Amino acid sequence: xxxxxxxxxxxxxxxxxxxxxxxxxxxxxxxxxxxxxxxxxxxxxxxxxxxxxxxxxxxxxxxxxxxxxxxxxxxxxxxxxxxxxxxxxxxxxxxxxxxxxxxxxxxxxxxxxxxxxxxxxxxxxxxxxxxxxxxxxxxxxxxxxxxxxxxxxxxxxxxxxxxxxxxxxxxxxxxxxxxxxxxxxxxxxxxxxxxxxxxxxxxxxxxxxxxxxx
Numbered sequence: 001x002x003x004x005x006x007x008x009x010x011x012x013x014x015x016x017x018x019x020x021x022x023x024x025x026x027x028x029x030x031x032x033x034x035x036x037x038x039x040x041x042x043x044x045x046x047x048x049x050x051x052x053x054x055x056x057x058x059x060x061x062x063x064x065x066x067x068x069x070x071x072x073x074x075x076x077x078x079x080x081x082x083x084x085x086x087x088x089x090x091x092x093x094x095x096x097x098x099x100x101x102x103x104x105x106x107x108x109x110x111x112x113x114x115x116x117x118x119x120x121x122x123x124x125x126x127x128x129x130x131x132x133x134x135x136x137x138x139x140x141x142x143x144x145x146x147x148x149x150x151x152x153x154x155x156x157x158x159x160x161x162x163x164x165x166x167x168x169x170x171x172x173x174x175x176x177x178x179x180x181x182x183x184x185x186x187x188x189x190x191x192x193x194x195x196x197x198x199x200x201x202x203x204x205x206x207x208x209x210x211x212x213x214x
Contacts, residue, residue: 003019003027004028004070005026006029008035008039009074013028019045020040027062030047079098097113149211150193151193158189158191172184
């Protein structure tokens with residue numbers, strides 16, 4: 001996948017590193033050469049100095065072969081302008097803009113612009129953690145909580161996924177043991193310190209939480 005990122009601040013540089021580590025072809029654009037110092041030393045993509053609104057700069061970055069363009073500068077209007085250039089002039093199918101103002105979310109949805117609003121994401125995440133009363137929260141689905149945690153079983157202890165399901169209204173969705181990730185079956189065993197994602201009912205959460213390492 002060919003990805004262009006416009007803006008090499010903290011968000012852009014981290015995004016570029018994540019995509020580079022995932023093996024994607026990444027090019028990041030910024031007007032300030034010093035901004036590229038934010039990139040991880042292992043970043044193996046390309047950098048282009050220039051204005052992301054400039055067609056020559058976009059073409060140097062490979063816009064004509066681009067699969068995804070993400071505009072992540074600190075200016076909402078500038079980000080919107082750049083993704084519109086990418087999708088309307090160059091036909092980039094997937095464009096994503098960073099959005100600071102939650103008040104603009106409905107307008108962006110109406111014009112079909114994909115976005116990520118950090119203000120909304122952080123507020124909703126903290127809101128969910130406050131309401132759930134714990135720090136392992138991932139999401140809420142009706143009467144169920146989705147949580148991620150390291151198991152607190154006691155050194156050398158283990159428990160079967162089937163036993164968790166029978167004791168609580170809960171299901172282990174995926175777990176990590178010795179740096180390997182597994183989908184559980186009826187014979188799967190969890191060990192102390194393993195990391196698991198579990199769906200558990202709100203009613204059983206209090207009792208179930210003694211399995212969670214704080």
